[in-house]
Amino acid sequence: MFESKKDSQVIKLPSGMRDILPPETDERNKIKEIIGREFKLWGYGEVNTPIFEYTKNISVGAGKNWKDKLINFFDVDGSPVSLRSDMTIPIARVAGMRIRENQLPARFCYFADSFRQSGVQRGVRRIYNQAGLELIGFKNSMIADIEVLIILINILNELDVRDYKIGLGHVEFIEGLCDWFKFDVKERDYIRKKVILKDFVALERNLEKKDKKKAEVFIQSLQPEVDVSRIADLISGIEDRKIIESFNYIKKVNDILTGLDYRGYLMTDFSIIRDFDYYTGLLFEVYCPYLNDIIGSGGRYDKLIKKFGKDIPATGFALDIDLTHKAIGGLESKENLKILLKLECSGNSMGSIKLIELARKLHRKGVVVELCYEDRPGLEEFAKEKKYSFIVEVKSGFESLKVIDVNKNIKKEEKVSDFIKGISKG
Amino acid sequence: MGKEIIKIAIPKGYLFEPCVELLGRAGYDVDFLLEDNRKLSIYSGRDLIQYIISRPMDIPVYVEHGACDIGFSGKDALMEKESRVYELLDLKNGRCRIILATLKDGVEKVKEHYRHFGMVKVATSYPNIAKKYFDEKGIQAEIIKLHGSVELAPVLGIADEILDITSTGRTLEENNLVEMEEIAVSTTRMIANITSYRVKYSLINNFINQIKNVIK
Numbered sequence: 001m002f003e004s005k006k007d008s009q010v011i012k013l014p015s016g017m018r019d020i021l022p023p024e025t026d027e028r029n030k031i032k033e034i035i036g037r038e039f040k041l042w043g044y045g046e047v048n049t050p051i052f053e054y055t056k057n058i059s060v061g062a063g064k065n066w067k068d069k070l071i072n073f074f075d076v077d078g079s080p081v082s083l084r085s086d087m088t089i090p091i092a093r094v095a096g097m098r099i100r101e102n103q104l105p106a107r108f109c110y111f112a113d114s115f116r117q118s119g120v121q122r123g124v125r126r127i128y129n130q131a132g133l134e135l136i137g138f139k140n141s142m143i144a145d146i147e148v149l150i151i152l153i154n155i156l157n158e159l160d161v162r163d164y165k166i167g168l169g170h171v172e173f174i175e176g177l178c179d180w181f182k183f184d185v186k187e188r189d190y191i192r193k194k195v196i197l198k199d200f201v202a203l204e205r206n207l208e209k210k211d212k213k214k215a216e217v218f219i220q221s222l223q224p225e226v227d228v229s230r231i232a233d234l235i236s237g238i239e240d241r242k243i244i245e246s247f248n249y250i251k252k253v254n255d256i257l258t259g260l261d262y263r264g265y266l267m268t269d270f271s272i273i274r275d276f277d278y279y280t281g282l283l284f285e286v287y288c289p290y291l292n293d294i295i296g297s298g299g300r301y302d303k304l305i306k307k308f309g310k311d312i313p314a315t316g317f318a319l320d321i322d323l324t325h326k327a328i329g330g331l332e333s334k335e336n337l338k339i340l341l342k343l344e345c346s347g348n349s350m351g352s353i354k355l356i357e358l359a360r361k362l363h364r365k366g367v368v369v370e371l372c373y374e375d376r377p378g379l380e381e382f383a384k385e386k387k388y389s390f391i392v393e394v395k396s397g398f399e400s401l402k403v404i405d406v407n408k409n410i411k412k413e414e415k416v417s418d419f420i421k422g423i424s425k426g
Numbered sequence: 427m428g429k430e431i432i433k434i435a436i437p438k439g440y441l442f443e444p445c446v447e448l449l450g451r452a453g454y455d456v457d458f459l460l461e462d463n464r465k466l467s468i469y470s471g472r473d474l475i476q477y478i479i480s481r482p483m484d485i486p487v488y489v490e491h492g493a494c495d496i497g498f499s500g501k502d503a504l505m506e507k508e509s510r511v512y513e514l515l516d517l518k519n520g521r522c523r524i525i526l527a528t529l530k531d532g533v534e535k536v537k538e539h540y541r542h543f544g545m546v547k548v549a550t551s552y553p554n555i556a557k558k559y560f561d562e563k564g565i566q567a568e569i570i571k572l573h574g575s576v577e578l579a580p581v582l583g584i585a586d587e588i589l590d591i592t593s594t595g596r597t598l599e600e601n602n603l604v605e606m607e608e609i610a611v612s613t614t615r616m617i618a619n620i621t622s623y624r625v626k627y628s629l630i631n632n633f634i635n636q637i638k639n640v641i642k
Contacts, residue, residue, distance in 0.1 A: 163625065164625075165624055165625055167624055197512075197513070198512035198513065198514075198620075198623075199512075199513045200512070200513060200514050200515070201513050201514070201515065201516045201615055202513070204516075205516075223627075223631070224623070224624050224627045226627075226628075267624070267627075269624065287620075287621045287624040287625055288621060288625070289621065289622070289625045289626075290492055290621075291492065291621055292490060292491050292492040292510075292619060292620060292621060293620070293621070294620070294621075
């Protein structure tokens with residue numbers, strides 16, 4: 001009564017949320033299909049988990065300020081609940097709750113939306129559609145990490161993502177560098193924060209106060225590097241167990257993958273720190289030119305499932321579907337024949353019912369048929385926009401029809417029976 | 427794909443000259459940057475660099491969104507925008523200070539006002555820096571965003587104090603203002619886009635080294 005009509009017509013979505021319409025959904029589905037095929041070939045089974053869970057579970061193993069990044073609300077009984085912010089934590093919970101020793105190793109994959117809080121002003125999305133996998137329960141961590149990386153590279157190549165790079169890092173490397181500098185807890189926090197921001201100016205200033213020469217090594221060893229031996233030279237004088245072991249781990253992963261012909265996609269980057277703090281070993285990120293965000297990431301998280309009751313090592317990755325889609329642009333693929341089917345003179349429902357029958361015949365031959373029961377202006381533009389190749393007008397009596405090739409602008413008349421036969425010939 | 431180029435954002439205004447001068451000393455061809463025209467996008471075929479000339483505050487945004495691979499940006503703009511970019515190098519020029527200032531006879535008044543109302547009114551072109559600063563101190567502040575000539579605000583009585591940058595202090599002086607506190611020191615930084623930094627690392631690294639050589 002008091003509402004002005006104009007205002008009520010302005011419909012908005014909460015910030016960072018959006019709808020996805022059929023053309024985009026189609027392309028995304030094709031991407032997911034390609035990803036799903038690779039998952040399946042390696043024996044990964046899809047899992048689904050609830051979209052929200054108890055906050056105390058969702059926030060397990062996440063970084064200190066991560067709780068502020070969750071979308072939280074209350075359940076009917078007043079318990080705090082949160083939308084999942086990734087799928088790794090719910091899957092770790094599933095593994096802790098449901099997996100028996102004799103079911104290991106478990107190979108899980110998922111296609112799911114996750115939700116993260118962000119400042120309203122920044123216009124950052126709050127919904128993340130991801131495809132990912134988790135490989136749970138192999139004691140030999142390196143070979144499991146290698147499997148996961150190979151699957152990731154195969155997928156990116158299958159999708160024809162151009163010029164991407166995968167950066168390999170290790171959680172322990174920076175810890176080792178901090179040990180080497182004998183930093184206390186507070187200093188470590190500061191260093192980690194600056195490394196996350198890649199604020200090399202502040203890092204250098206801070207480190208140089210302690211030791212100028214060591215500062216140089218610290219900063220240089222955190223730069224992206226295609227040639228692993230250069231990092232090896234750089235750190236050759238340092239006798240810190242964490243640095244040596246983590247470097248050797250990454251070097252070996254790199255060597256094995258290079259040996260398997262996966263050279264060219266990899267580089268080391270020991271500056272990688274993820275905002276989830278459950279990672280314990282290898283970390284990796286996928287970068288693509290012209291995209292200002294990481295399209296995929298993953299790593300090893302050996303201590304996370306323990307928080308849900310079982311001490312099982314695990315590794316995995318997630319690919320962001322929105323960004324992957326942006327990275328490859330459009331997707332051309334072989335499609336079924338698509339036609340718009342209508343009556344020459346529409347308007348009576350008997351005719352429309354016969355039209356449905358004809359459509360069913362065509363469907364059996366795999367033709368995509370969209371029916372027009374009513375006349376509409378601009379049908380050809382409509383057909384072009386929806387990528388239909390033909391408009392088919394059925395004459396009353398259902399004996400003959402007119403085929404209009406939308407792209408070539410050719411019209412020809414045909415008998416209905418001939419038209420159906422023609423399709424089976426291709 | 428042809429030869430890869432890098433896109434570099436150069437700030438207009440007082441940072442323009444020191445940045446171009448630095449590029450020149452590092453061996454890059456900058457003659458056409460100095461030409462007196464209004465071109466905002468200039469390509470150097472010799473160095474394979476596309477220069478984009480833009481407002482200082484927009485540079486972190488351009489770089490964050492990948493419109494430019496690298497940018498020269500004042501630390502003040504970086505602090506204000508909090509863009510997700512990598513801060514690679516301190517060019518050590520364009521030095522200025524981010525300060526709080528008020529009218530010459532106003533320091534006591536501001537303090538009194540704060541005691542009385544528990545609130546200060548601050549005019550600034552840096553609302554984000556201002557908000558963070560006052561939040562950290564636990565002081566309630568009403569922040570008024572102005573697009574330049576912030577020094578007028580206390581004179582006109584729309585704010586008790588201002589948060590602004592100053593290099594020589596002359597503008598403050600001329601507008602009868604005094605500095606109350608220094609919040610940070612800003613110099614020009616070289617920043618990079620997160621993915622460019624990885625995907626074009628060798629080009630960017632090369633560029634950093636050239637610049638580094640002439641800073642030290």
